[in-house]
Amino acid sequence: MPGAGPPDPATADGESRDGDALPEARPTPMMAQYHAIKAEHPDCLLFYRMGDFYELFFDDAVKAAKALDIALTKRGRHQGADIPMCGVPVHSHETYLARLIRSGFKVAICEQSEDPADARKRPGKTLVERAVTRIVTPGTLTEDTLLEARRHNYLAAYAEAAGSAGLAWLDISTGDFQVQPLDRATAGAVLAGIEPGELLVPELLARQPELSQAMAPWRDRLTLLPASRFDSINGRRRLEALFGVGTLDAFGAFERAEVAAAGALVDYLNLTQKGRLPCLKPPGRLHRSAVMAIDGATRRNLELVRTLAGERRGGLLASIDRTVSGSGGRLLARWLTAPLTEPEAIHRRLDMVQAFVDNDRLRGAVRTGLRSCPDIERALSRLSLGRGGPRDLAAIRDALAAAATLRSLLAEPDLGGIPPELEACATALGDHAPLIERLTGALAAELPAACRDGGFIAPGWDPALDEQRRLRDESRRLIAEMQARYAGDTGITALKIRHNNVLGYFVEVPARQAAKMPTGDGAPFIHRQTIAAAVRYTTTALGSLEERIARAGDRALALELAAFEALMAAVLASADAIGRTAEALARLDVATGLAELAASQRWCRPVVDDSLAFQILGGRHPVVEAALAGDDGTPFVANDCTLDEHRLWLITGPNMAGKSTFLRQNALIAILAQVGSFVPAAAARIGVVDRLFSRIGAADELARGRSTFMVEMVETAAILNQASPRSLVVFDEIGRGTATWDGLSIAWAVVEHLHEVNRCRALFATHYHELTRLAAKLKGLGCHTMRVKEWQGRVVFLHEVAPGTADRSYGIHVGRLAGLPGAVIARAEQVLETLERGEPSSAVTRLADDLPLFAAAARPQGLAEPAVPPFPLEAALRDLDVDGLTPRAALELLYRWKEQWAPSAGS
Structure with missing residues (x-):
């Protein structure tokens, strides 16, 4: 068990690990x-290398x-107190390191910077030299064990200079590097898109x-960090030195705040990587x-990357992800979180998918x-940082x-013409034949995880190495022959020649x-x-x-390590070209x-232009449709959505009829179209x-002093203050977190x-049916409703959107489906009928005087609740022997059921 281990004389420090x-x-x-x-x-936990363990002491250990x-x-x-100590094995330290990082710690790795054998050669009681390497x-x-294959792990920096703000972010494991100008008001939105691991x-x-x-x-x-780390002048110098350019203008025009943020990132990498920087792409603006x-x-509301519960499964990304590589999965996530707004760029992506x-x-x-x-990107990054091994070369x-x-x-001639974007990818794949040939010839078939284990250079690659291996x-x-000879000379068959790090080779007998x-x-x-x-x-x-x-x-090991260094140098010399190849593979x-998804799910190519159109015919929710298909194959009910002269749709209808699904699906379709899907x-x-913008659902932020209604109002304010005529706004149930008339008043004013x-395209779902009166005075507002069908006192949700308004919300029906007690349902129907007949205030007074619900609670024990009349079709279905029916009998x-019940259902 990690934490304590046997004495390790190999530390050469004159001390063991013994507690x-x-x-x-x-x-x-x-x-x-x-x-x-x-x-x-x-500010770091110190992993202090002692032989085969990393040790922690004092508060770090606790x-x-x-x-x-x-x-x-x-x-x-x-100082008169015991020194707390714990440790983890070097060979499995990454597992423990991942847990510490997830717990919010930073860890300094302190390695033995010389061989203990060399330290022992010095006179006196010597100490192995150590230094923090990262x-x-x-x-x-x-490390792959610390990262998610399909997710970027961004390091971001925020800076302000000359009255503006800038954000820079990079992924040290892939070299991706971006900067963006912004302001304090939009910083949260940009950060939400990149989700940095550290800021x-x-x-x-x-x-x-x-x-x-x-x-x-x-x-x-x-x-x-101190403000001095974000100095734009020093930042510019760091960036120019890193990329070997005389001026950053070669990469674009950057504001001072952007340069300050990007420079702070490079400075932080220099600090944490102890001067060895990864292969970074020039910053893209x-x-x-x-x-x-x-x-x-x-x-969050649209669950683009993860569900509200924090799970990847069930989010849009997981639903559309058909990529087969980690780099492809990361690029898809990047596209999904940053849909484009230039039709020409969107069309180039669509052409490639087409x-x-x-x-x-x-x-x-x-x-x-x-x-x-x-994963070529992460292998290249590890090699550039000096953490790579033979498997990264492979x-x-x-x-x-x-x-x-x-x-x-x-390049096959029968393909004919290919779109420019695809042609650019083919070119970027490059010609790496000499490097492939060199790596193929040099690397053995079976490769160890670390260079120190040796055996990774193929026989025949280096004659000098082959000679040393033959001698070894x-x-x-000869050791085996010597053991046999000594056993024969002494007559001790149990005699063995063994080896350890302290004695070397020795003869051992019982x-x-x-x-x-x-x-x-x-x-x-x-x-x-x-x-x-x-x-x-010994002898x-x-x-x-x-x-x-x-x-x-x-x-032999020295020759292998030299060969590894030469191979790594050859790879890093082609780092830029390899980086372009990696990007092309991901694209x-x-x-x-996306093409596989479109072909298998019957998706269509959207038309994206500079107009204010929003015309969706037969739209479906990608995640819900996939979930239904995976459950029982239930088909998804498609719906149209055309925001033209009626650019604002007011949608009424009962709960569970599909309003929220309809709102979300149109927002997701807009995102997918501008992603290039x-x-x-x-x-x-x-x-x-x-x-x-999407204002859907409700959630408290009590830790920040915000109730559900306060969160709703803050999000609504953000939408009303920022939405433009080009925006798409999705509202679901505004004003329900407060008193009825307050809520109706707020919803009314928001619609207006x-x-x-704002004059934007918008979908506004509500239970306030009074809002439908606005259609008479707002020319751009159209009323739509979720269709339902009543059947002998029951309600069937058709999940269809149609022009018109709903006359009721069917909340009691939903309560019945949820399993509310029959007495509660009966009383609710009575109260609803009373409220609908008269003035709400006087009706409430009469109802409060009666309180039959509490009278019902006092009913003598053993008296059953009133039975809900059975629905004839349900009873018939329950008694039906499906397996015994022929197609004709079915x-x-x-036909017989239609004759019996269709007239009574009013159909």
């Missing part, structure tokens, strides 16, 4: 070294032991109430108007090739080989047979060590052979995935939506404001 070390009157050299390193990293649920021990004393934070993760903010700015409120959702991910603005509330929709064979072949493609090799195959596919392996054969061993002057065996069950010896010949083996093994994955509809034409001031039965 029972003698009390210390003053710090030992090792503890003095620990304190010095810890003092440089006070915190880590609690977070990891591992044993807390002690070693010696410091600081692991939530935004600087690179750097100047200390002084973070204390300002307005900005503090915008950053509140990311409070547990904030890293506060995202213009505010280039993407659809979607605030955090709308993203090409794969039209060509099943090509789509299948490309997807097959992509399935064998490793990942580069295999991905480039897959890219070569795909390039050949896209031959020496091992203690009871030690007397048979010839020792002393002139004898071949020299005593080395006695343990409980055995006695250990001059064994020592000579051991030195030969060690030399051959060390030389192909997204395009073929086909959409779940028979036909669609959408004028570009610049901002999408949307129509007269048809006759349907």
Whole structure:
């Protein structure tokens, strides 16, 4: 169990890991070294390498032991108190590291910077030199075990300068680097789109109430830094030095705040990676108007990436994701969270998807090739940071080989003309034949996880390495021969030649047979060590052979490490071209995935233009439709939505009739269209939506002092203050969190404001039927309702949207479906009838005087509640033997039921 381990003499520090070390009157050299390193990293847990363990001491040990649920021990004393200690094995430390990072800790990795064997060669009681090689934070993760394959892990920085604000973000594991100008009002919406794993903010700015409120959702991910880290002049110098350019103008025109934020990111990486920076792409500038603005509330309400419960499954992303690689999955998520607003760019994406929709064979072949493609972006990043291994080289090799195959596919003459976007992808796949050939020839078939394990260079690649391996392996054969000879000479069949890191090679015999061993002057065996069950010896010949083996093994490993460095240098020399290949592979994955989705789900290509049109014919909700198909195959009821002369739809109808689904599906169709995807509809034409707002559902934010109604009003205010004629607004049940007349008044005023001031396209669902009177005076308002059918006192929801208004909400019917007691349902119907007959105030007074519900509560025990009359069709269905019916009998039965019940149902 992690936390305590056996003494490890390999530490060479003159101390073991044993928690029972003698009390210390003053710090030992090792503890003095620990304190010095810890003092440089006070805000981090220090993973202090001791042999095969990372140790933690003092408060770090207490915190880590609690977070990891591992044993807390002690070693010696410091200032009169025991020193708490815990540890984790080096070989499995990533598992524990991930748990600590998820718990909000930062971890400094302190490695032994020299070989313990070299330290032992120095005179006196020596200490192994150690140094922090990296600081692991939530935004600087690179290991696959710490990351989600289909999700970016962004490190972001916010800065202000010269009266403007800027945000920069990068993914150290892929090299993706972006900047965007913004202001405090829009910072929250942009952050909601990228969901950073860690956010750097100047200390002084973070204390300002307005900005503090915008950053509140990311409070547990904030890293506060001195303002000096966000200096735009130093930031510009860092960026120019990083990318080797004389001026950043080569990458675009950046505002000072953007440069300050981007420079702070590079500075933070330099600090946490100890001067070794990853391969980063030049920063791309995202213009505010280039993407659809979607605030955090709308993203949550529409469940774009995750459901309201925080699950990926059930969100839009999971529902449409048909990508077959991690990089493709990440790119799709990036597209989905930042839909485009330029029709030409959207059409280029749609053209590429269309090409794969039209060509099943090509789509299948490309997807097959992509399935064998490793995550080239993350492998390249680890190599550039010096954390890569032989398997990362193999990942580069295999991905480039897959890219070569795909390039050949896209160059086939029978394809005819391909769209420009697809042609650009084919070009970006590049020609990496020499590098593929070199990596293929150099790497062995079976590869270890780490370079230190050796054996990753293929036989025949390096003659000098082959020679050292032959000597090493031959020496091992000689060890076996020597063991057999010694066993024969002594007559001790149990004699073995073994090896450990302390004694090296030694002869071992059982203690009871030690007397048979010839020792002393002139004898071949020299005593080395006695343990409980055995006695250990050496010989001059064994020592000579051991030195030969060690030399051959060390030389072999040194040659392999040199070969690895040469191969890694060759890869990094082509890093830019490999990065372009990785991006092209991801784009192909997204395009073929969206084409597969469109072809299999009968989605159509939308028309996206600069008009204010919003015409959806036969629209469906992509997530709900998929869920129904996965359950029992129930078909989804498609609906049209045309916002033309009636750009604002007022939708009435009962609960459970499908209002919220209809609202969401149209918002999602707009997003999908501007992502560059086909959409779940028979036909669609959408004028570009610049901002999408959604006020759906209710949730308290009690921790921030906000009730459900307060949250509703804050979100409504944001919509009314920001929506433009190009925006799409979706409102569901405004005003229901307060008194009836207050709520109706607010909803009434909101509808008028949307129509007269915002003049945007909007869907407004409500139970306030009084709002339908606005249609008489608001020319751009159209009334629609969810169709229902009443059947012998029951209600059937048809889930169809039709022009008109609902005369009632059928709330009592929904209560019956939910299982409310019969007495409650009966009383509710009585109260409703009374309220609908007269003035609400006088009716309420009469009802309160009676209180029959409480009289019913006093009914003597044993008296059953009034039975609800059975519904004849339900009884007939319950008694029906479906398996015993022939098709003809079933048809006759349907005709008979129609004769019996259709007239009484009023149909």
